Amino acid sequence: MHRLNLDHLHAFATVIEHGSFSAAAERLALTQPAVSLQVRQLEKRLGTLLIERVGRRATPTAAGTELLAHAARIDEAVGTALGAVGQHAAGVMGRVRLGTGATACIFLLPPLLRELRRRYPGLELTVTTGNTADIVKAIDENRIDVGLVTLPAAGRSLVVTPVLDDPFVVAAPRGTELPTRLTAAALARQPVLLFEPGGNTRRIVDAWFARAGVTLKPVMSLGSVEAIKALVAAGLGCAVLPQMAVRHEQARGSLVVRPLAPKLQRQLGVVVRRDKRLQRPLAETIRALETLAGTAPAAAP
Known part of the structure; x- marks a missing residue:
């Protein structure tokens, strides 16, 4: 049985996703030689060329294309295994990428995010602000995990929960x-x-x-x-x-x-991809956002 290094596999997939070793190195916070070495070691392990240069862009060979299909399933299986193990941990660890509007970020979310961090010190939250269209597009492209946006927000791949x-x-x-x-x-x-x-x-x-x-x-x-x-x-x-x-x-x-x-x-709602794996960090964040249903401000006198 071939023992694949998951870091090498991730480096290979990142090069293909971003089209170059330099862009992949920036995304992975590594040097370009380090990324090149990881890909060469993977090619040596598998005994075949995985990436070729077409012009200035790195593209997969036929073998690389085959590996990419398996890499996605491997990544999913690893994520599922880690999520299952994480259920036994005392706390929540992991990164959640949240997208929302600037007004909600300033005036609504600080107490909620503070409480999340208090309860789960290992939770890494990154917050991106933008309008609904931009946030929904980022969720659809899996660049953001969950959004709190002004509705309407529609998409066949999305689950939208008014809160x-x-x-x-x-x-x-x-x-x-x-x-x-x-x-x-x-x-x-x-x-x-x-x-x-x-x-x-x-x-x-x-x-x-x-x-x-x-x-x-x-x-x-x-x-x-x-x-x-x-x-x-x-x-x-x-x-x-x-x-x-x-x-x-x-x-x-x-x-x-x-x-x-x-x-x-206006109505604010929680938006997430329908096929998104709700590992514990994301599930806890969504649960916290849904509690906003009980925080509607009273009407102005």
Whole structure:
């Protein structure tokens, strides 16, 4: 029986995935000679050439193509074995790649992530922020393990679980005289700052104005909720923001916060690939995200 070195096999697969030894070395945090040596040792073990250069790109030979098909199954089998053994461990160890929007990352997730790290010190969490489309694409391509995104998020390969309704409110500079609730027509008479176009959050707000027959031209569009709040506080206008982003300012009275009429809210959901192996680190992270269902903010007074 051939005893394959899993590191050598992984190096080979990474070279093919990235198209070059240098790119594979960067991905594996190794030197290029180290990656080349691992591939040569694998070829020596198997007695055949696995990689050839076509132009500037490294491509698999016929034997390499055969090995790639088996490498995926070997990796899955190893992952399953490690996951099964991990169930007997006292804690959770491993990496989970989480994708979410910037607003949720700043105002919703810190307590949840802190609690996860407290309970499972061996858990390595990496967080990527972006809009729903980018996060869903990364999940579909297995570059991110799980996402918490603004819905809708659709895909035949995805499981989408709604977890939280987040109302929108109007935030205005301190001292601004506003009605108890703001309609689209009333808000259109104010200078308004909005999120930049392209994301689900902006589309939700634009659709709310459109349903009221109001065409709004914002005085400014920005990609950062913190930048929007700073400009509102400086007196540049009002903003339509998720309520979770202004809870502290509302409590301190540093911004005037009013609900919208009719009510407007977005829905956040957990997204994961349908075929994703839910090893314990990922399963615990998903379970924690799903507890957000009980943390919906109260409506603005």
